[in-house]
Amino acid sequence: MTLKRIGTQTVKLENPPSIISTASIVGPKEGEGPLKEYFDMILEDDLWGQESWEKCESKLQEEAVKMALTNAELTESDINYLFSGDLLNQIISSSYCARQLSMPYFGLYGACSTMAQSLSLGAMTIDGGFADYVACVTSSHFSSAERQFRYPLEFGNQRPFSSQWTITGSGAAIVSSTGNGPFVTYVTTGKVIDAGIKDVNNMGAAMAPAAVDTISNHFKDTGYTPDDYDLIITGDLGFVGKDITSDLLKQEGYDISEVFNDSGIKIFAHKEQDTHAGGSGCGCSAVVFAGYVYKELLKGSLNKVLLISTGALHSPISTQQGESIPGIAHAVTISNSKE
Structure with a gap:
């Protein structure tokens, strides 16, 4: 019997988990925007010392998780599950990030819906009594996404006005069975x-x-x-x-x-x-x-x-x-x- 499900698509969490910390890292362009004061780190360039944009994106995820852990005064060993995803083929940014982190890992693909997807699954896992701490993270990178989904940057194609600019950045959240909210x-x-x-x-x-x-x-x-x-x-x-x-x-x-x-x-x-x-x-x-x-x-x-x-x-x-x-x-x- 489903005790927490209401309506057709929603669950009401019986013991709402607390988001005890977050971290956000963005690229230079995002760091020039109106929300720049809210981000924890703004990169000076979109490679961040890496050999490729894809490796940079994986590093974005890894460092966002580590920063969120530091903010929560936790270590990698405290995390019961890592929920993460990205846009690239076989979610390589997430998997290569998880390779560096000693955490049980669920790789997710929901395209750009992945942040809410990871928070959904992480919160339900905690509310279900299966974890005390989970990390939820996702990322994207303008140049890696352009290379995969559209045209090589060197092509210099015309962008129609309905097109959007893929964010270079990663956001992470630590969700806990205890805490004062949100x-x-x-x-x-x-x-x-x-x-x-x-x-x-x-x-x-x-x-x-x-x-x-x-x-x-x-x-x-x-x-x-x-x-x-x-x-x-x-x-x-x-x-x-x-x-x-x-x-x-x-x-x-x-x-x-x-x-x-x-x-x-x-x-x-x-x-x-x-x-x-x-x-x-x-x-x-x-x-x-x-x-x-x-x-x-x-x-x-x-x-x-x-x-x-x-x-x-x-x-x-x-x-x-x-x-x-x-x-x-x-x-x-x-x-x-x-x-």
């Missing part, structure tokens, strides 16, 4: 939604229907309304996807406009930094959550947040074969109260 109180797991979008330069439009489905079902399952949240923040819909999501939710009777924002919009000054539709990538919601959202919760400027990380579940092969782009969105309620 707490993960609800988890709403998304369904794969495919609106038939095939344009890889329009990720916002591809992911928006999944965000709408998850957010609306979260409200239906929990009985909450937009007024119950100080902030509803999506992962990386950008300007295009955010507008679509807001409009479609209004059609379903939910006006979230007063509390709605998007990590891909907040992280850049898009006109001054020429990021077109905004930021994207696994690292987008990860660093905005681990930096901005978490620190505002600690200050009490925010008390209840719905974090929805959004992902486009495509690959270079599926794109080349003319497939459409399925979307996914996972949501977690993070609150200063256990209610």
